[in-house]
Amino acid sequence: MPKLLDAAAIKQYREDGYYFPLSVLSDEEVAWNRTQLEEFEAGQGHPLQGPQRSKSHLLFKWVGDLMRHAKILDAVEDLIGPDILCWNTLFWIKESGSESFVSWHQDLNYWGLDNSELVTVWLALSPASLESGCMRVLPRSHLEELMPHQDRYDDANMLTRGQEVAVDVDETKAVAMPLKAGEVSLHNVRVAHASGPNLSADRRIGLSLHYIPTKTKQKVGGWDSAALVRGEDRFGHFNIAPQPVRDMDPDSVAFHARATDELREILFADAEKVRPTL
Numbered sequence: 001m002p003k004l005l006d007a008a009a010i011k012q013y014r015e016d017g018y019y020f021p022l023s024v025l026s027d028e029e030v031a032w033n034r035t036q037l038e039e040f041e042a043g044q045g046h047p048l049q050g051p052q053r054s055k056s057h058l059l060f061k062w063v064g065d066l067m068r069h070a071k072i073l074d075a076v077e078d079l080i081g082p083d084i085l086c087w088n089t090l091f092w093i094k095e096s097g098s099e100s101f102v103s104w105h106q107d108l109n110y111w112g113l114d115n116s117e118l119v120t121v122w123l124a125l126s127p128a129s130l131e132s133g134c135m136r137v138l139p140r141s142h143l144e145e146l147m148p149h150q151d152r153y154d155d156a157n158m159l160t161r162g163q164e165v166a167v168d169v170d171e172t173k174a175v176a177m178p179l180k181a182g183e184v185s186l187h188n189v190r191v192a193h194a195s196g197p198n199l200s201a202d203r204r205i206g207l208s209l210h211y212i213p214t215k216t217k218q219k220v221g222g223w224d225s226a227a228l229v230r231g232e233d234r235f236g237h238f239n240i241a242p243q244p245v246r247d248m249d250p251d252s253v254a255f256h257a258r259a260t261d262e263l264r265e266i267l268f269a270d271a272e273k274v275r276p277t278l
């Protein structure tokens, strides 16, 4: 018996590789979480940057709480079972009017994971519309062979290597996934996806949460970490991340430094160049 998703939603995720929208946060919760983010940014004098965008649940307790949100975990459990790790939390912030974009890509190519079960939950903390550059997916692309990719390192590309599929994508087959603030979309780690620039008057703030079943192994990196967010880890393939009790908890910040360094090694394995700012 599914915990949250109905049979049609699960079928669509399995067959098309994505499902949206699912409402998770109230307007008050969106406002509170956005304030946490923006007060931190104001305090440091600039938006989140570099490693702060990644494994952010180790820096900010409120991100860890979002990562453990019962409704999100119920949806994820319906797709990958009850023993769940969160491998990464990653901010995707496009400032108003910025050219930042995400080229067509498939994540499994770069994340070193040994199976295709990872579910990305993409949470909108501001409206993700066509105008603000919401995500687009290529339905059923997760059922085919992974596409060849090339690294382009375009400055405006938000991806680590500016990676892009090296085949023509038929944009007429793409599906846009607009979300209201507080809603999430779900997509499979093999699905090709992309997004355009933010032409709206507000920042587009997305937080992606990457969930894997505990049986998953890291096959590229020698050391990797994940947070146990539901159930039991009977495999021990990942170093289990601490759960900070407050923002910038020193032990957790130290763990974050190691975890993001090791993650860079995985993401840039076999790359020609390493971007210094990521």
Ligand SMILES: O=C(O)CCC(=O)C(=O)O
Pocket (backbone or CB within 6 Å): 092, 102, 107, 120, 122, 133, 134, 135, 193, 194, 195, 206, 208
């Ligand atoms: O936020 C975006 O536009 C792209 C996000 C993405 O590539 C992902 O969550 O895997």
